């Protein structure tokens with residue numbers, strides 16, 4: 001189980017960067033770096049059955065992940081979350097093939113664990129000393145947990161009105177919590193300043209290459225679950241876009257390995273009406289998003305007024321023949337009640353937003369009743385109490 005990581009590549013200009021050193025993003029393009037692997041070698045040496053037979057967890061994909069040495073692979077038991085068939089909810093919507101991948105059972109209660117376990121593991125391997133993160137809430141909790149596990153210093157910049165659970169977990173994990181008057185974008189600016197001044201490594205979404213690699217394991221698990229195939233439609237709550245872009249990257253890598261075919265799902269980016277920069281850009285058929293002023297929604301994970309990876313997110317949506325949809329907080333709350341009362345799932349509002357969006361797209365006829373539909377519940381509703 002040796003990582004086949006070869007280099008990093010700018011997602012805009014294609015320039016290569018050395019993956020053996022700590023890297024951030026392409027300074028010329030202000031764009032994310034993507035991890036690239038020797039996929040031909042992996043295709044020769046690895047079989048899908050081998051990966052499926054390994055002990056559960058994200059590290060069973062080690063060849064396709066960036067960490068080189070086993071002793072740096074942190075874990076709290078993340079990944080291999082259940083994909084549940086939603087029979088009762090499907091019935092009320094007239095759907096036969098409705099599924100939900102439930103990320104709420106990850107350590108720290110959200111899928112942020114997948115990204116941060118990877119970023120922290122790799123940063124430690126590359127000798128980073130202290131880490132800093134701006135967060136809408138959940139990413140801060142996940143960073144703090146893995147930093148504690150790794151014995152590293154962590155600094156978390158979070159809006160003062162972020163959920164209580166997020167503030168408390170960060171403190172419980174022993175990290176340095178800095179409450180910021182403003183949004184994640186303001187937290188981002190402060191975190192970057194402090195990173196410069198103090199020599200901390202900034203693990204903001206897409207401003208280092210490896211949170212994406214952790215989140216991409218969702219795509220591997222999805223393809224494996226569907227028998228090395230993909231569903232017809234995936235609905236994904238989109239804040240920073242790491243999940244959406246990560247799932248897409250996973251499918252590209254699996255196709256290069258010959259483990260899945262050319263077919264791709266239509267990717268739906270779901271946002272909140274009070275903060276929908278990607279939806280606005282999509283509706284204008286634009287390739288870039290613009291800063292969304294006065295962002296407001298109780299789905300804190302979606303309160304990202306200007307995602308750094310906006311071009312990549314839009315690319316994935318367009319390439320997949322997908323869509324971007326905004327739903328109201330009211331609709332999210334209603335969808336949370338439905339998932340809870342019909343299926344026993346207490347979803348995060350962001351996860352429930354995908355159900356609200358599904359309802360809309362069914363009404364519009366954009367999704368047909370026979371299609372295989374996958375909702376992503378990215379976190380537990382308990383974190384918002």
Ligand SMILES: *Cc1c(COP(=O)(O)O)cnc(C)c1O
Nearest residue numbers: 239240241242243301350378379
């Ligand atoms: C961060 C977060 C999101 C948004 O995820 P991205 O991959 O950054 O788009 C969605 N749901 C929850 C619960 C989150 O914490």
Ligand SMILES: [Zn+2]
Nearest residue numbers: 010013026029
């Ligand atoms: Zn570049």
